[in-house]
Amino acid sequence: MLGQLRHETGIQAPATVVWQLFGSLELGRLVEKRLSNLFEKIEVVEGDGGEGTVLNLIFAPGLGMPSYKEKFTKIDNENRIKEAEVVEGGYLDIGFTLYRVRFKIIENGEDSCIVESTIEYEIMEEAAANASLVTIQPLIDIAQEANAYLLQNKQPKDA
Template identity: 55%
Template sequence: MAGQVSHELEVDVAASQVWEIYGGLRLAQLVQQQLSNLLEDYQVIQGDGGVGTVLKLTFVPGLPYRVAKEKFTKVDDEKRVKETEIIEGGFLELGFTLYRVRLEIIEKTQVSCIIKSTIEYHVNEDAAANASLVSIQPFADIALTVKNSLLSAIPK
């Protein structure tokens, strides 16, 4: 069984500024600092934020899993697209064979863009009920946190 969910958030900040956070390791830092209800800790296992980077993510208690390793499989600075896949733990422990997140920063104007987050997944038929655990909400919360962080940094 396969599925996909997406979320879009418009941000009145230049796409290049948003990509500075999303394009590398700054996103994990921001999430750990500002969304303590989601991510307890992260460690860079390998890499510097480019393709092949592997992060060990430790989530807060109460989620269906505690630890996952994700690998950056695509980082396109020109198109502002980053894709990550869970390679160990996380949803893979729940019968999923693929859990991929695509983060896109889509330029609208010179001073506005859209943060588009997409989860694509495949789950074994015998674990199909676990597909209901897939939620785009954490990525909506992350996008809003990035937006608010960037907007608060702009002098008024």
């Protein structure tokens, strides 16, 4: 069984600035610091933030699953697309054969852009009920927190 969830969040910062955050390990540091209600810790297992980087995401207690490892499978700087797939634990332990997260940064004028967040998944038929556990809300929270962070740390145009 295949599934997909998608959401678009407006960001009040230029696409190039937003991509600097989303296309790097900086996003994980921001999320760990500012979304402790979702993530207890985000550890770099291997890599430098490029394709092939593996992260261990440890969730806050009470969120249903303790942790999983994800691998950056695509980082397209030209089109501002980053994809990560769960490679160990988490969704793979409850019948999913694929769980992929994608962020795409879409230019929307000089000083704003859109973060298109997508979750794609495949799940075995016998575990189909677990598809109801998939939610786009954490990705929405990440995009909204990124917007708040970028607004707080906005550089003056003259700088």
